[in-house]
Amino acid sequence: MRIPILKLYDCLLVSIQWELDDQTALQFQEDLLHKIHETSANGVVIDLTSIDFIDSFIAKVLGDVISMSKLMGAKVVITGIQPAVAITLIELGIGLEDVLTALDLEKGLEKLQQELGD
Amino acid sequence: MSIQSCVTIINEWDIVAARQLGRNVAKELGFGTVDQARITTAISELARNIYLYAGKGQICIDKLNDAGKAGLRIHAADNGPGINDIRQVMEDGFSTSGGLGAGLPGVKRLMDDFHIESETGSGTQIKATKWLR
Ligand SMILES: Nc1ncnc2c1ncn2[C@@H]1O[C@H](COP(=O)(O)OP(=O)(O)OP(=O)(O)O)[C@@H](O)[C@H]1O
Ligand SMILES: [Mg+2]
Numbered sequence: 001m002r003i004p005i006l007k008l009y010d011c012l013l014v015s016i017q018w019e020l021d022d023q024t025a026l027q028f029q030e031d032l033l034h035k036i037h038e039t040s041a042n043g044v045v046i047d048l049t050s051i052d053f054i055d056s057f058i059a060k061v062l063g064d065v066i067s068m069s070k071l072m073g074a075k076v077v078i079t080g081i082q083p084a085v086a087i088t089l090i091e092l093g094i095g096l097e098d099v100l101t102a103l104d105l106e107k108g109l110e111k112l113q114q115e116l117g118d
Numbered sequence: 119m120s121i122q123s124c125v126t127i128i129n130e131w132d133i134v135a136a137r138q139l140g141r142n143v144a145k146e147l148g149f150g151t152v153d154q155a156r157i158t159t160a161i162s163e164l165a166r167n168i169y170l171y172a173g174k175g176q177i178c179i180d181k182l183n184d185a186g187k188a189g190l191r192i193h194a195a196d197n198g199p200g201i202n203d204i205r206q207v208m209e210d211g212f213s214t215s216g217g218l219g220a221g222l223p224g225v226k227r228l229m230d231d232f233h234i235e236s237e238t239g240s241g242t243q244i245k246a247t248k249w250l251r
Contacts, residue, residue, distance in 0.1 A: 019134070021130060021131065021133070021134050022130045022133070022166075023130060052151070052154075052155060052158075053137075053154075053155040053158040053159050053162070054159070055159050055162035055163055055166070055221075056163060056217060056218045056220040056221050056224060057162070057166055057217070059218065059220070060217065060218050082151075082155075083151075083152065084151045084152040084154070084155035084156075085155060087152050087155070087156075088152075088155045088156055088159045088228060091156070091224065091227045091228050092159065092220045092224035092227070092228070093210050093218075093220050093223065093224055093227075094218065094220055094224075
């Protein structure tokens with residue numbers, strides 16, 4: 001199953017709605033980069049509201065796709081990280097320190113507009 | 119007293135099956151959402167390590183009941199290459215596969231008890247327990 005990537009003005013919108021297996025995560029990495037290239041989007045919001053756990057593999061895939069997008073010239077904001085996910089990520093030792101985050105999709109889009117406005 | 123159910127880990131889909139089993143048992147036992155996430159994450163780490171480094175193995179989930187204390191134990195077992203230097207693999211950031219090296223030290227922090235036994239050439243056994251508070 002592929003994760004849908006929507007285009008909204010000059011941004012891409014991704015809402016991950018089900019548990020990620022390894023293949024889906026890797027496929028998403030590739031799909032997002034192609035979509036950035038195709039659409040010349042300069043911002044991406046990835047919403048994780050429905051995700052109830054993130055392990056080190058998925059954290060790496062996410063971190064990598066953020067760095068890759070940056071290389072291509074697109075900024076990524078992650079939104080909707082649940083309390084349980086934030087706690088387990090820190091306990092795993094994964095802070096995602098340089099990653100832009102926001103509470104929800106709406107705030108994520110606002111943050112992206114600010115970032116792109118600078 | 120303990121009741122056990124197991125998932126054989128051979129491919130990536132078995133990793134998904136193992137963590138779903140773990141989450142279901144954690145829910146059944148009455149763990150809250152944060153502990154459910156801790157347990158699911160720990161199982162995912164151990165199952166993926168089996169898949170990546172041993173090729174094949176087993177994840178068993180035990181419901182524990184010790185003198186009125188309830189808990190969930192993850193038992194990961196494989197007959198893979200084993201681990202040479204256990205202290206090294208328990209360090210944050212150590213990885214032989216280009217991973218984050220967060221798995222094993224992470225599991226230790228996510229769970230209450232952690233026990234690892236490994237012999238080069240004959241495999242690895244890891245037991246990690248979360249107690250219900
Ligand atoms: N079951 C196992 N059999 C043999 N070696 C193992 C096993 N589990 C872990 N290892 C070794 O221990 C190292 C550390 O494992 P750990 O899970 O902490 O990190 P990783 O798998 O490399 O990366 P991450 O889990 O962050 O994606 C591995 O790189 C591997 O060399
Ligand atoms: Mg690992």
